[in-house]
Amino acid sequence: MGLTACQKKKHPAELTLPRSKYDVVQMANGAVVEANVETSSSTNTTLGTIPLANDYRLQLTLHMAIPTPATKISDLAAATPELPQALANLEEMIPSSPQGEKQASPFFEKLFENKTKALQHQLNFLGQLFPRESLYDCQTILALNNKKNGARALLVQAIMNVNTDGSDGDRNIPLEKLSPCYQPQTNYRWLKTTSHPNPNLHEVEEQWAQAKLGLTNTTLTLDQKNKLEEQIKTKEQMLSELQRWSFLIGSADPFIVLPKFMLDAKNAESASIGDYAVVLYHNKLYPAIVGDIGPSAKIGEASLRLCRAIDLRSGADRRPVSAPQVTYLIFLKSADLPMKTPNYVHWSERCHQLWNELGGSLTMPWHEWSSLEQPWPEEKKSDLVTVTNNIIN
Numbered sequence: 001m002g003l004t005a006c007q008k009k010k011h012p013a014e015l016t017l018p019r020s021k022y023d024v025v026q027m028a029n030g031a032v033v034e035a036n037v038e039t040s041s042s043t044n045t046t047l048g049t050i051p052l053a054n055d056y057r058l059q060l061t062l063h064m065a066i067p068t069p070a071t072k073i074s075d076l077a078a079a080t081p082e083l084p085q086a087l088a089n090l091e092e093m094i095p096s097s098p099q100g101e102k103q104a105s106p107f108f109e110k111l112f113e114n115k116t117k118a119l120q121h122q123l124n125f126l127g128q129l130f131p132r133e134s135l136y137d138c139q140t141i142l143a144l145n146n147k148k149n150g151a152r153a154l155l156v157q158a159i160m161n162v163n164t165d166g167s168d169g170d171r172n173i174p175l176e177k178l179s180p181c182y183q184p185q186t187n188y189r190w191l192k193t194t195s196h197p198n199p200n201l202h203e204v205e206e207q208w209a210q211a212k213l214g215l216t217n218t219t220l221t222l223d224q225k226n227k228l229e230e231q232i233k234t235k236e237q238m239l240s241e242l243q244r245w246s247f248l249i250g251s252a253d254p255f256i257v258l259p260k261f262m263l264d265a266k267n268a269e270s271a272s273i274g275d276y277a278v279v280l281y282h283n284k285l286y287p288a289i290v291g292d293i294g295p296s297a298k299i300g301e302a303s304l305r306l307c308r309a310i311d312l313r314s315g316a317d318r319r320p321v322s323a324p325q326v327t328y329l330i331f332l333k334s335a336d337l338p339m340k341t342p343n344y345v346h347w348s349e350r351c352h353q354l355w356n357e358l359g360g361s362l363t364m365p366w367h368e369w370s371s372l373e374q375p376w377p378e379e380k381k382s383d384l385v386t387v388t389n390n391i392i393n
Contacts, residue, residue, distance in 0.1 A: 030132030062123055066112050069104035070140035079139045079157045080327045082283045089359040093144040107262055108141040114297040137300045139324035143269050151357040156328040158300030160321040162307045162314055163257050164250035169198040172374045176251040178316035187273045188291040189245040190339045198242040208235035248291045250304045252372045253342050255291025257301035274335030276350050280327040286367045287351035344369040
């Protein structure tokens with residue numbers, strides 16, 4: 001974005017905060033704050049010192065310890081005690097270096113590299129620093145390979161955050177938009193099969209119309225105009241997708257979310273949208289799929305439906321698991337294409353099959369999903385809302 005004539009970019013030394021009592025400890029979001037005042041003698045008088053910016057300065061350094069990924073069975077069991085029993089051949093499936101040391105996936109290093117970059121940006125806005133549990137959200141990422149039959153999976157030990165994204169006009173399922181960052185789309189999607197409109201369509205149409213109206217304001221700055229044009233473009237794209245596709249629903253469908261860098265089609269070790277997954281927590285297996293893409297500096301996110309199966313109280317202000325004690329097993333290149341309306345019986349069958357191929361325990365209990373879809377009331381039937389050509393074009 002360019003600067004208008006009336007805007008002046010301040011030099012960092014000129015930036016000031018309004019006089020107030022700022023609680024730095026609280027703003028640090030769990031980072032330990034060590035504050036010290038250092039003084040030095042100056043040969044300048046007070047009048048001579050006032051213009052010198054470096055003679056009254058705050059140097060801010062954030063220290064973050066990069067954890068070692070868990071590769072030993074004892075460390076993996078410390079997070080998920082039942083894991084050695086669930087996967088008896090786990091140790092032999094973890095890759096080793098030429099020196100015989102067990103190795104984590106490069107994805108672990110990449111995750112914390114992304115966190116470091118994000119922290120560098122957040123440091124300019126202290127209150128936006130990662131909360132401690134979000135910074136240390138991952139215990140390990142391992143690329144497993146069953147050498148007996150070639151079965152492969154990514155093992156991730158992480159926390160579990162709540163995802164409520166998604167919507168579907170074809171299925172009669174109420175939405176729970178608990179997050180201020182709610183998005184009506186997920187990356188797992190399939191062509192619509194009915195004339196029922198997406199429940200978000202009308203709201204997005206109104207947002208598009210308001211942005212178009214705002215663009216007629218002749219007093220807009222260049223920055224405001226650019227932001228409105230970008231918003232209009234985004235809403236038009238969203239309207240097109242909501243008319244064409246159906247998506248997973250966070251409150252209804254069991255899915256997990258992976259950061260974008262773990263979904264690189266060029267990387268043989270990467271997962272894919274639609275890959276089947278099994279979540280292991282407290283001696284129970286939960287079948288799921290990879291349903292959406294999340295931020296590149298965070299990991300450990302699951303649909304509200306999956307979260308509530310683990311902790312019924314899960315919601316906007318409560319994640320089910322805040323320590324990296326959940327094990328996610330993603331079965332690589334297992335997605336069924338083309339993507340289709342969720343079929344929980346089929347999903348469960350595929351997860352059982354892939355779990356068995358990996359060498360998983362046959363006695364571990366499974367959670368089985370039931371559909372939350374309701375029949376459409378006769379009086380609620382309607383034709384798909386058609387957005388006017390000038391919106392799409």
